[in-house]
Each structure stands twice: as C-alpha cells, then as structure tokens.
Amino acid sequence: MKIKCFLLGSLMVLVMLSVAMAQPTMNYGYVQTFENGQVNWTTGLVTAKGIGAPPATAVNMAQARAMAVRAATVVARRNLLEVIKGVQIDSTTTVQNYMVTNDIIVSRVQGFLQNSQVLDIAYMSDGSVEVTVGVSLRGGLADVLLPKTIPFGTKIQRPTRLTPSAPQVSVPAPTAPATPTVPTTPEVQKPRMEEAQTQPKPQIVYTGLIVDARGLGARPAMSPKIYDENGQEVYGSAFVSREYAIQQGMAGYAKDINKAKTNPRVANNPFIAKAVQVKGKARTDLVINNDVANQLRSLSKNQNFLEKCKVMIILD
Template sequence: MTRRLMTFVLLGTLMLLSPGRLFAAEGQGITEPFDNGWIDWSNGTVWADGIHAPKERGDRPTSPEEREHYVNRAVREAKGNLSTILRKLTIHAETTGGDVMGSNRDILAQVDLMFLSTPITGKRFLTDGSVEVSVSFPLRGAFSQLILPEEIRQIDPIKPLFPPRETKGVEPRTPYTGLIVDARGIDAKPGLAPRVVTKSGEEVYGPTIISREYAVQRGVVTYERTLTRAAQGLFADENPLVVTGIGTPALARTDIIISREDAARIRSDAAHTTFLSQCRVVIVLDGASPKEKTAP
C-alpha cells in the first residue's frame, strides 16, 4: 500500500470513529488553549470554533437560504482557525506543524485534502442570527503519518534471546507493560513526538525505539494530569513502570530528562523493548484546561 493510499484509509477510519465533542473540564486531561480552539493532548484531538454574525437584519426572520449561508461562513472560519492551530502545533522542541508543512508542499496538499472531510461536531444558532460551529480534527492516524519525524520508522519489537533467569525461592517478577513518566513541576510542555533522555542526552525513548505503526495509531505518548489517570490509561496497561522527570533540555521542553538510575531500571526490564516500541508511554504533566464550555 502506498503512503498516500494509507493516509486516506487511516483518515476515513478515524472520521468514522470520531466521537462527539468532548468539552474539557478541570481535571479531565492535558489541553493547550489557542484563540478560537484548543488541542486536547490526552485524546489526540484538535477542536476549533467559528462564528458568523450577519449584518444588521432588523426584525426580519432569517430565511433557510440565509441560514445555510451563515453556517457555511462559520464553517470556513472554524476550518481557518483549525489550520492556524495545526500550524502552531508543537511536533518536537521548536519544530511546529507549520515548519513541516511549509517545507513540504506534498504534505501541505494532503492536509488540505483532509480538511474537506473535517466533521462539524457542534452547531448553534444564536438569538441575534449569528451561527457558531465547532469542528474536530484527529492528530492520530493520517495526520501523524504525514507529520511525524521521518526518523520514526516501521520496526519490529526486539525479542530477548533468552528467557529471564529464574532464581530458586524467588517469585518471578511480572514484566512491566508500560512506562509512566511523572513530569510535573519541571515546566515541560506537550508535543507530538517527545523524547525521554538522560542528563547526558542519551535517548531512552524516542524515534530510534518507536515503531511508526504504533506511533501513528496510538500517538508517541499519551498525556495525563494525574498518576491515577495515567495508571488507568489504555497504553500503560496493567503493570506500568513509573519514573520521575527531573528536568527538560533548554531548547526542547517537550523532552523529559530522567536520572541514570531510572534509565537503568527501564533497560533492565526484559519487556522494555516491546512496550516502548509499541508507544505504551504516558507522560503526566501540570496542565490547565480551557474554560469549561457547554455543548451546543
């Protein structure tokens, strides 16, 4: 299957599975607010709003044709706001969606085609004749296939050559099934392709370890606000290993620095190559939700 065909297959699947709008409230997830929209990093979705206010109409009722015209204008504005957010989206460090799309006209053209299928997830007619609409756009799937760094390639998880050695009288430890990085209090920020590194810059989790298939389907990481939500997350599964972030690189606040001891704990686990390559990683951040909204 060609890369372009895979893109549109994934897009179609995601649009069919796209849920109704999830209005963020305090404590629900990691969100990043923008003018007229926000990124829900916990659910891997971008939301954008658009509004069209007609010129003075007096007391004349709005005709069906005018109402449809107002809706179309509001949708165009919402998609324009969505485009702006995607261009400001942080991929890694200082690299944004706009940087990637601006340097590759083919990627830009395919993202523009995706916009044609962007669903309207909310519509509201106000008493003054104005129309407000909301649209949503999934970051996982087709968009990630296009926008993720090329270093993230399709790889098979490395299997250990020998089973873990059993010690007499010692209960064998259950292998870890995921990684939770507690990065609260270190001023880290969310991104589409973060890394976990040591102080010396040695990569513990990043493009050389990740399988692109899982990165596209699941996201490189999942972001949550609390350890409880992280432990309950799908990607962490039943027995996650928890480590603590101790800082971020000066020029890459999307990356999380962990201690050499925690890096050794990750690598000493026989299953780490599997759960890391499958992107079973949750990062817990400090995060403020956008103002609470009510569904239209």
Template sequence: AQGKLLARRGAIVDLQRNLLEAIQGVRVDAKTTMTDFMANDTVRTEVQGLIKGIEISDASWDGEIYTVTGRVKLEKVRTAVLPGLPKVPGQKPVPPTPPAGKISASGMLIDATHLPLIPAMIFRVVDENGKEVYGIDFADAERFLASGLCDYHTNLTFAKGAPRIASSPIVAKAVRTIAPQNVDIVISNADAAKVRGSSYDFRIPCRVTVVKR
C-alpha cells in the same frame, strides 16, 4: 433558508481557519512546529486536505448565528507530518502484552508535574548521560500513527489508572527537561535501567504516559 445556509458556510470557513491556526501551533519536536513542517509541499497539501474534510461534530442555529464544532483526529495530523520527518519510525513486531502479574513493567508513567514541559508530537526521553531511552526510533510506525508516542495528562492519579500503561508501569520522576525547548525529558539512570531491562518492550507499542503541569 438562504441566510441559514450562508451562515453555516461562513461558520465552517471560520472553523477551518481556527483549526489551521491551532494545527500550525502544534509542536512537532524540540526544534520545529507544524508551521515549519508546512513549508514541505507534501505536508502542506495533506494538512489542507484534512482541514477541508473536517468532521463536523455539532451544529446549532439560533436564527442569527450559526455555530459549528468540528474535529480532526491527531492520527491524521501525525500521518500528514510523516513525509517531513527526518526519521520515520519503522514497522516493528509488536510483542504480545503478557498477562498481569507475569511482567516486570507494563508501560512507563513519567511524572513531569514539577517541570516546565512543553508537549510535542515527537520527543526523546534520555538518561542522565544523554543516552536515549525512548523516542520515535523505539516505536512501531503503526502504533505511533494510531496513538502517538505518549498520552499527556495533568492529573497524576488519573494517569496512573490509564489503560495505555496497564497495571504495573515503571513510574519515573523526570529529573529535568532539556532547555531551552523543554520538550525532551531526562530520567534517572536507575529508571532508565528499569526500562532497558524490562522483559516486555513496551516502547514498541508506545505504552507511555507523561504527566505535566
């Protein structure tokens, strides 16, 4: 029993170390990773607290090796980075979702499957003139923390049916990514005009899905 207990403890320490490495590699925005953000004492303390309080979802013991699986919710990681963000999203009144068929656009799906896009917690979508169409400034803080600026998918067909963007999203083919980081996305001026002209501002509740390679 003592050996099993020690093995479990060792497995959890390994899991926490692996998780810390994974979190440090997360790209926050075009310029920074979580490693950079963790130079901020508040952020570092928050992340360390997350890792200590890891939720163990599965555990097994074969008599020799103890294996554990755990997870940390991205919502908690987003909350941890908030003190280090140069811009913090504000509280915005979230518009009620109009009934299907009464809406010009229920969300936005960006197809970037042909581009070397790097997923990030915070990114910008701009038009061909460089004017911002979507990003953290447009989002409600609560929605951003709960579900992020977007969902990333790798399957276009699956993404089109995602509940997040509902039944009638604007489908925008990305024109390019902004080098060298390839985090921020350029869409056409025509698609940008559709977003800005939508009667329902789906940007506030972050109803955006991005499909990558």
C-alpha cells in the same frame, strides 16, 4: 401556556447544568489552548471554532441559517489549520516550520482539514452561528505531519513458529545383562540453601510507562524523547515503529497521575518514573534518573510496552 413555558424553561436549565457538570469529566486530560482552538493531548483531538453571520440576501430563515453554518464552518476550518500549525512535532520543529519547507505537505494537510468533522453547531440569538470542527492528530494526519527524516525503529518482531522435523530412529546397541542389585530406601534430597537463594526472582510485568514531569515546565509534542542523566536516549522514535507512532501517538499526556494510571494506554500496572529535568529548545524532551533508566532498559529486553508507545507523560 404559562405552565408549558415554565416547564420548558426548567428543562433548559437542567440541560445546561448537566452539560456544565459533565465538562470537567470530559476535559480531564491535558488540553493545550490556542487562540482559536485547542489540542487534547490525551485523546489526540484538535478542535477549533468559527462564527458565521446570515447574509442580508437570504430569502427566508432556513436559507439564512444554512448559509451562516456554511460560513462558520469555513472560518472554523481556517482556525483549525492555525491551531495545527502551532503543534510541536519535536523539540525543535513545529508543524508550521515543517509545512513551510514542503508545498505537498501543505496541500495534504489542507485536504484533511476540508474533511474535518463538524462536532457542534450553536445558533445565537442574533442569527449568527458558531460551529466547532475537529480532527484527530493521530492516524492519517500524523502520517503527513511526522517527517520521513525522523529515525523510527522497525516493526516489532513476532516469534516465528518452528516446524517440527521428522523424528530420527536409532537402533540401540546390544548391552550386557545388568547385575541384579539389592533395593535400597530412597533418600529425600533437601534443596541447598545456596541454590534456593540464587534462584532468580520472577520479573514484574508492566503494562506501560508513566513519566511524572510536573513542576519542570515541560510541554507536549508529537515526538518526545526521554534521556538518562548522561544524555543517552531511553525512549524516542528510534525505539518504536512508525506504524505505532502514527496510530497511537508517541505518548499521551495528562494532568492527573491517578487518572493516567487507569488510562487504557498504560493500564493496569504502569511503571512510574520521575523526570528530573527537561531538554530541548521547546522543552519537550525529558531526563530521568540513571538508575531508573537502567531499569527501563532491563525491562525492555523482555517486555514491549515501550515499543508499542504505551507511554503517558504528566504535565502541569
């Protein structure tokens, strides 16, 4: 019996150590912490916890635990609503501000939270239970939370395939017989130096945009904007379709620029820009150098990584 207890205890210690070691890897993204939960702005997952106690009227241990889980789930989903209310939509509006203006939005958000996924159940030694619930800030919930008044662009236009027309048949006009010429040795033409120098260089293909905003006190939002130093918008809702913004999110956030480079959102060859300033009441909008802004405008004429929301922002 002592050997079994020792082995069981050792196994529990190993499990706890493995979980602790895996935790930094799981949370490498940018996580915004609230009083009752957190938002992972890299994955878009919003989580919250709730604790429930078993009622004194329970007839047995199984019923007590089931009722404690139910109570903890209710508390966790209520806390999840509070976390979502604190999410910044743009530089001036939070989810709570937006919900106050529309009762329909309130009921739809609550409907999503009632169906939020139970991610973990922890049983405490005193009989209480801690439940963790989560919901994605993208997809259906984003469709509810992004106001219809936000000016989004149109869907990305795909090139249409042209239908070949019927060939035209022309009758050649009669010509006079050609005068025979004496064959000459063909001359090899060398390219002129001027022509070789004026040939355009092939444009580098970028797979996304990373904006380094560390050291500026910037904060995350569902609909951030990027400006140049003259106040002209370089990236924002007007540059993407609403469909992409809902499914992908306008931007992903991270703390580590090297890990952000390997994120599927922007890998394998992202364009990297340094933010020089933050804008907006909530400090969610960024300003980049004019020269860099002009490079992005030039790239966007032939490349669509901005239209597809392939943007990562690095925060402290």
